[in-house]
Amino acid sequence: MDLPFPVQEVNEGAARLQVPELPRRKGPGTAGPWPFYNPTMRVNRDLSAVVLAKWPRRLRSALDGLAACGAWGIRMRLETRIDRVAFNDRSGLAARVIRENLRRNRIDADVTSEDFVSHIRSHRYDFVDIDPFGPPTPFLAPFFKEAPVGTGFGVTATDTAVLGGTYPQACIRRYGARPRRCPQGQEIGLRILLGYCALRAADSSKSIRPILSFAAEHFLRVVGIIDRQSPPPLAFVAHRDGEGFVQVREGERDAIGPLWMGSLHDVTLVRQMSPSEWTHPESARLLSTIQGEADLPPFFVTTDELATRERGSPPKLTSFLEGLRDRGHRAARTHFHLRGIRTDAAYDEILSVFRERMPSGSTGGSGPAS
Numbered sequence: 001m002d003l004p005f006p007v008q009e010v011n012e013g014a015a016r017l018q019v020p021e022l023p024r025r026k027g028p029g030t031a032g033p034w035p036f037y038n039p040t041m042r043v044n045r046d047l048s049a050v051v052l053a054k055w056p057r058r059l060r061s062a063l064d065g066l067a068a069c070g071a072w073g074i075r076m077r078l079e080t081r082i083d084r085v086a087f088n089d090r091s092g093l094a095a096r097v098i099r100e101n102l103r104r105n106r107i108d109a110d111v112t113s114e115d116f117v118s119h120i121r122s123h124r125y126d127f128v129d130i131d132p133f134g135p136p137t138p139f140l141a142p143f144f145k146e147a148p149v150g151t152g153f154g155v156t157a158t159d160t161a162v163l164g165g166t167y168p169q170a171c172i173r174r175y176g177a178r179p180r181r182c183p184q185g186q187e188i189g190l191r192i193l194l195g196y197c198a199l200r201a202a203d204s205s206k207s208i209r210p211i212l213s214f215a216a217e218h219f220l221r222v223v224g225i226i227d228r229q230s231p232p233p234l235a236f237v238a239h240r241d242g243e244g245f246v247q248v249r250e251g252e253r254d255a256i257g258p259l260w261m262g263s264l265h266d267v268t269l270v271r272q273m274s275p276s277e278w279t280h281p282e283s284a285r286l287l288s289t290i291q292g293e294a295d296l297p298p299f300f301v302t303t304d305e306l307a308t309r310e311r312g313s314p315p316k317l318t319s320f321l322e323g324l325r326d327r328g329h330r331a332a333r334t335h336f337h338l339r340g341i342r343t344d345a346a347y348d349e350i351l352s353v354f355r356e357r358m359p360s361g362s363t364g365g366s367g368p369a370s
């Protein structure tokens with residue numbers, strides 16, 4: 001096919017794709033003149049395919065709503081049992097690339113180049129994917145209004161600096177929620193995104209049921225189902241020295257939120273998920289970490305924070321985990337942070353185990369560092 005840019009062939013999952021050959025930097029993509037393909041988003045598509053393989057009901061149709069080169073939609077069609085996947089991208093050039101990629105993968109599918117919101121006003125699908133540049137907010141209210149109860153959805157946000165607390169005012173404007181820049185910033189951002197989805201669903205007398213939510217690379221991802229109306233589990237929290245994150249009233253000076261305080265996942269389904277032959281080993285490792293922490297409470301602690309507080313060197317993560325488990329608590333690594341642990345132990349118990357497991361002679365003093 002004659003395209004106005006140099007192309008390269010890539011294999012991703014079960015898909016063979018022709019994509020623009022462009023110099024790439026790491027991190028989120030930005031809108032450019034050519035259809036978009038970001039190889040670092042493979043982990044997003046890997047895990048999304050794994051989720052769809054364990055979907056609680058038979059999915060007959062799906063829409064890759066902002067499809068760019070069609071990478072995700074083609075993988076959906078090839079790696080899951082969805083019979084009919086449609087592709088939409090408002091860029092006509094993207095639609096041409098999608099058609100070429102469909103031909104290469106011997107897939108027959110509808111391709112449209114419409115505005116996403118206009119498209120979903122006149123089409124129904126069992127699953128709809130929303131993966132824009134930056135914030136998904138402009139698409140969510142219309143989506144939750146149009147899509148019936150039972151519709152599955154995947155939402156990607158790449159405005160992680162906003163959701164993670166680097167630009168709090170932008171987060172308040174965009175998501176109506178106050179973030180916090182801290183080691184737990186990504187989890188808070190994910191809970192802000194879920195809370196925003198829940199509120200937009202509630203505007204249309206619906207609710208959401210998350211199936212899998214996670215953070216990786218430079219993005220946050222929520223895969224869920226629209227449910228019948230029920231009160232969303234939203235709350236505000238604040239970080240208190242010696243207590244960790246505690247629930248507070250909305251008006252408190254340092255209140256973070258509103259946050260989704262329900263589970264990030266359907267824990268039973270997440271436990272059943274397994275990598276496929278197309279899942280990259282790194283994505284499989286991420287899935288395994290998510291499975292390990294799936295039913296533990298919100299918010300984790302990092303050994304960095306505890307070591308600063310205790311003015312000493314942190315124990316090895318494995319030793320810290322073992323110490324918590326020896327005392328009868330459940331504890332696991334979190335996928336949000338390399339040195340983070342999620343546990344059901346109370347904060348004073350976490351501190352006590354941490355002190356016990358610090359390398360001998362490493363303490364520089366007692367009490368929190370100023």
Ligand SMILES: C[S@@+](CC[C@H](N)C(=O)[O-])C[C@H]1O[C@@H](n2cnc3c(N)ncnc32)[C@H](O)[C@@H]1O
Binds near residue numbers: 029067089
């Ligand atoms: C981040 S890319 C999508 C990447 C793709 N999902 C993948 O997995 O590679 C965002 C795409 O959304 C398209 N887009 C932006 N606004 C849109 C709108 N209102 N309706 C439909 N497509 C839109 C852009 O043309 C772009 O191709």
